[in-house]
Amino acid sequence: MTIDYSGRVAVVTGAGAGLGRAHALLLARRGAKVVVNDLGGSVDGNAASSAAADAVVCEIRDAGGEAVASYDSVATQAGGQAIIATAIDAFGRIDMLVNNAGNLRDKSFIKMGMADFSAVIDTHLFGTAYCIAAAWPRMIEQQYGRIVVTTSASGLYGNFGQSNYAAAKAAVVGMMLSLKDEGAKYDVRVNAIAPVAATRMTADILPEGTPELFRPELVSPAVGWLCAEECTESGAVIEAGGGYFARVQTFESEGVVLGRDCGVAPEDIRDNWAKISDMTQARPFANSMGVIAKVLQNITA
Ligand SMILES: NC(=O)c1ccc[n+]([C@@H]2O[C@H](COP(=O)([O-])OP(=O)(O)OC[C@H]3O[C@@H](n4cnc5c(N)ncnc54)[C@H](O)[C@@H]3O)[C@@H](O)[C@H]2O)c1
Missing domain, CATH: 1.10.287.4290 (Helix Hairpins)
Structure with a gap:
């Protein structure tokens, strides 16, 4: 049977560009009502603009789908609450939460100030926690939820110059693995993806000439599966990039x-x-x- 999200409401954070945009488009194309959240800043998380989220909302609506924009930052508790409140106000419920928003402050540890450490932890770890915290009671109450967190090969294996990012990305896996047990009896499933995709975040990292191989759209099917009602998996980490999918454990x-x-x-x-x-x-x-x-x-x- 075709996977379809009709009647379901999704929040995708950081959906104004890159991977989040691709996830939001896939969910909307298959019937989900989508909150497109994005702070619209630079890759280090500074500045803000409504343009990124608005553009993706337009894309979804132009294709016949339903979406609203949210410009709040995931990195504050008030922001997390406002993002989930946008879903409730616009569509009356929240069924799927894709925690995708992220920033980078890469530096070798000897050069990294704690401000760069905190800025990345605040966005990836607390940003994920704030959004889940706002959605969790509703999902438990309605006895249904699909949550995806975004980790990274850096968090699973480590990477030079990314001690802040790797710490945050490892932490969301620990959080996900604990929540899988807390959500199990309420049909609230929590899983992770570890993507590889050509986005502005990886512009300087991926080998030259490979962006076409690593289109973000090739990662989104993993998110699509983990958001499906028939997916009762919980606690899984899927590495996904360029059409390659593997389980990490x-x-x-x-x-x-x-x-x-x-x-x-x-x-x-x-x-x-x-x-x-x-x-x-x-x-x-x-x-x-x-x-x-x-x-x-x-x-x-
Ligand atoms: N691209 C990859 O290969 C790769 C690899 C591993 C993990 N990831 C993760 O995937 C996710 C998406 O990254 P991407 O590659 O698409 O990068 P990207 O920079 O294109 O997208 C990230 C989006 O998050 C938004 N954002 C940043 N801080 C925010 C905040 N505080 N509140 C709301 N939105 C915010 C940005 O504006 C941006 O649109 C990130 O969590 C990233 O760490 C990406």
């Missing part, structure tokens, strides 16, 4: 018990490093309680 090695008394020394870790690091029997866990159960099982065996 944390695995833990089988591990080794080196002793149950306080006699284990740093030398024991050194001497058993190969066994500790052996990922051949590695497995993932549903949540932290699963890890605790495994440790307990190992040390009491």
